[in-house]
Amino acid sequence: MDRLRIVGGQRLQGAVAISGAKNAALPQIAASLLSPSPLELTNLPAVSDVDNMLNVIAQHGAQISRSAQAVTIDTSAAASRETTYDTVRKMRATVLVLGPLLARFGQAQVSLPGGCAIGARPVDMHIKALAQLGADIGIKGGSIVANAPDGLTGARIVLGSPSVGATETAMMAATAAKGETEIVNAAREPEVADLAACLGAMGATIEGAGTHRILVQGDTRWRAASHHTIPDRIEAGTYAIAAAITGGQLELTHARLEHLASVVQILEATGVSVWPGDRGLIVSRDGPLRSVDVTTEPYPGFPTDLQAQFMALMCCAPGASLLRETVFENRFMHVPELMRLGANITLQGTSALVRGGNPLRGAQVMATDLRASVSLVLAALVAEGESVVNRVYHLDRGYESLDRKLRMCGATIERFRE
Template sequence: MERFRVMGGARLAGEVRIDGAKNSVLKLMAAALLAEGRTTLTNVPEILDIDYMAALLRRLGCEVELTPGTVVIDVPAELDHEAPYELVRRLRASICVLGPLVARLGQAKVALPGGDAIGSRGLDMHTAGLAKLGATSESEHGYIIASAPNGLKGATVWLDFPSVGATENILMAAVLADGTTVIDNAAREPEIVDLADMLIQMGAKVAGAGTSTIEIEGVPAGSLSPTSHRTVPDRIVAGTWAVAAAMTRGDVTIRNANPHHLELPLDKLVTAGADVEWLAGGFRVSMDRRPEAVDIMTLPYPGFPTDLQPAYIALNTVAEGSAMVTENIFEARFMFVNEMVRLGAEIRTDGHHAVIRGRPHLSGAPVKSHDIRAGAGLVLAGLVAEGETIVTDVHHIDRGYAGFVEQLNELGAEVIREPDPDLFTE
């Protein structure tokens, strides 16, 4: 195990380049299963979750080559239909092999996934959507077992909530279904559009991605072809750097990012007092004073992203005034608040609300990362805390942020990655 030692008082300045979106490339890797042959993905981040998904695809029978920024997946004619627990337990996105496997093989056995412990993220909408397409599903001994021996049939699928994962699984399954499928109340995230773009490049017929209604006209099995695709930039990583610039009263230019995907978070930074300049292929965030507190309410895209909620809580802990943060997506996302309190933050939670009263200073202390985004938020708080902050369980952060320590130090921070001593071992 490793930890980060973060020295407070840094002012970040310079440029940072954003890699492809973790939440997109993992689903693109799953989509490659739909076509036999070599699919190449570029603009891929070097993070642990990519390694986990690569291991799962290898278990299913694929050959996977990982080089810096690129993943090549060679999909065989014959695939295994089982995704075992030992490979699925670390990565919730692994559930997105369910749709492609059922569509291509007529069967799938996928272990219930792991990932971040940030609340209930049930799979009922995934299996209900596949049931509309004609697949039967049951949960048995920790696995979802799905079957469609006669193939999938197009249907209209209404999602009770615009779930990203359910939209992706149904979309990937529907491209090989017989007839037309309509997904109503679909998720609208840029990562959905990215997945649809790749499926279209492979030969699928998809319209409406990025809106609440997606229409898929199924194509015959075997008619899809492998492709080469560049992953959309990671808006959550870009947003994290934007908050880091504002919190440290810095000046950071964020390259290879799409500010259109971050309109609401960037508007909130402007409200907090930051200067935000949109550029060709990125944006610049600068701040020369203490931020003003800003209220946040997380919602499905194009609302405020839940994955940036911890960073904005960190911002509000040192802001002028008080703010309310309302979490509408994951009910356990406030688990990390107690760690922020250890740094001197003044936060009170009640259900899915958190009230933060900004303080002029935080003070460094040992804290524990509970998930990817909470870990990043704690590092941001450590950058502005007095003294030294030790962040443990940083393997969570490594799952979503490539070269985080190196990039922080290039921008002027003082962060050290070091072994975390095991206090129970002599």
Template sequence: MDKIVIEGGVPLKGEVAISGAKNAALPILAATLLAPGVHHLYNIPALADIRTIKRLLGIMGVKFEDGDPLVVDTSQLTGWMAPYELVKTMRAAVLVLGPLVARARQASVSLPGGCAIGARPINLHLKGLEAMGVKINLNQGYVEAKAKRLRGTEIHLDIPTVTGTENLMMAATLAKGTTRLVNAAQEPEVADLARFLVAMGANIEGIGTDTLTIRGVEALQPASYTVMSDRIEAGTYIAAAAITHGQVTVTNAPVQHLTAILEKLHDAGVRFIADESSVQVMGGGTLHGVDVKTLPYPGFPTDMQAQFMALMSVAKGASVITETIFEDRFIHVGELKRLGADITISGNQAVVRGRRQLSGAPVMATDLRASASLIIAGLAAQGTTEVHRIYHLDRGYARLTEKLTALGARIQRVPA
């Protein structure tokens, strides 16, 4: 197992290109199951989670040719089981449930795992599928689903679940009749999946809104599609540039989906210029503490909460960070405190009192975005920071050490 070693205190300088969005690529790969044939997918990031879902789809008979585009051949579906061994490492694997019941009329999918940041149950997925005519049975940790052709219906989601919206939208594309998803998630990655489904021939209205209307079709066709860029990766590099008082241009960025992040960074005193596809961060200025509350899109994303907390740990004054999406998403606080951060937790709020300087120390990553926060803090800390359990990072950041090294960071990945 590797670790990342950082010699902090170096302002980042240069240009970094953002990779494809993991949280769009995963459901899009699952959606290829809906249309037998050969798909061509561009801008797929090189991540551990992508390798996991490719292994999962491979079990079902899907064949791949690596490259850009990634060629996905779903002509022969030979299985419909998602085993615990794969699903336990990545909860997004549950996204094969909707496509499988729509195409194969059956599925057996292990209950999901993934990051240790709360329960995140899939009850809304199952409730929605049952309303569409799917018979659900929970058996020894597996969701066993069977159906004749799905039927369209109106589904009101209790909360705007992202993967729930995606699963039900995918299933509805091949249902008989019309499905309305009310209180649907509006995240850009959900909209990106919807546009891919439309490219395959699906009939979807309301893309990007909280009400999706899906008119089922008899069949879908393979498609070529370019996955959107990763807004969380973009936000992470912007935060890294800001905390080191660096001068960095973040390119291939989905700026139209960064509004909430950029507004808070502006309020915190980060100097930048943004256009349609890039953000130029300019060093200098003083960081100020600002309050943040995580919310569903278009609010401030929970996946940037930890990185913003790292930035606030060296800002002037205090900030209150409120987490409303997931419970147990302050696990990284203890590790940031090892670097000298002054953070107090009360329920779903963290009060961060900025310090002039952080100090390097050994720390341990607990989940994907917590890992990123420790990297950001380590870049600003004086001395050496060692980040352990970095396999979390491999799930969501492509070529992280290489990209940071190109920006001048003194960072290396070495055996632990």
């Protein structure tokens, strides 16, 4: 199993190319199952989650062609087969194939998914949305089993909360339903809007993506399409925090300010400067850090996927900061590992009180999930001495060439295996 060895104390400086958004790419790959016409996707990140999703659709008969710039998916010979637990256990996003398979073939069976252990993250909203479109759907033997032999019918779907996955499932299924579908309390994340853009290129008619109300016209006439995946705002936010925590300056090429407004606002409150450049964003810190309280919220609020990284930053800021997690339960598993590096953190239910400013010191730490693992890397970048981060396969799920990108900006970091 790979590990990362990091020697702290280096100020990061240089440029980092922000890859395509993993959380946008996964539903777009799943959406390819809706259409018998080819779909070309460009700017897909080279991460294991993307490889796993491509493997999932390949098991349904999709033909996948890769080039240096694009992945082309041809599902003209695809069929609805059981998506087994062995296939889906590595990540939760595999549930996104459920809607497209059901919509196109009238039946689907997908094992309940695995992935990061950051709370229950139930799939009940996916099931309810498909049931409102007319599916006979339930849980049998650890799998979601859905049938709609006469097809799906447009409906008004009111989501109990603005779930990104449930919004994407409802939107994809609705493109093949009869008539119009209205999705209320929809997630507003850029990844949802990017999926709508991809579906639009494929022939769908969707209005309101990026707002709380989405309208989808069914009976789509599919066509061959090409779509360029948006840059990863979470990767961009992570490298912005890397610049901040090391007192460095990084140019984040391809990063989009409009996707990071809440993050930039918080970073500027800590004493970090962020401004647009010709190729993306420039992030710099010259002075001391200031402690800031943060509450995670659905987009456009501060993203839960940056909570662990921001906690690492607050460990280096003099004073006390309170981080409230409102999106997922059990998303503080990085806290004990940060404390191994010398952090002073007290958990209080869904909040974490960070007393920062004391020096961090290198140690052996263990990654527990994707975002938790990168928070340990960030803390190790400023810890005195050497740190070793174990189980870095979590990092490879969502960060393309993290160690190489950091090394190019001056970090002392190497990947090794024992």
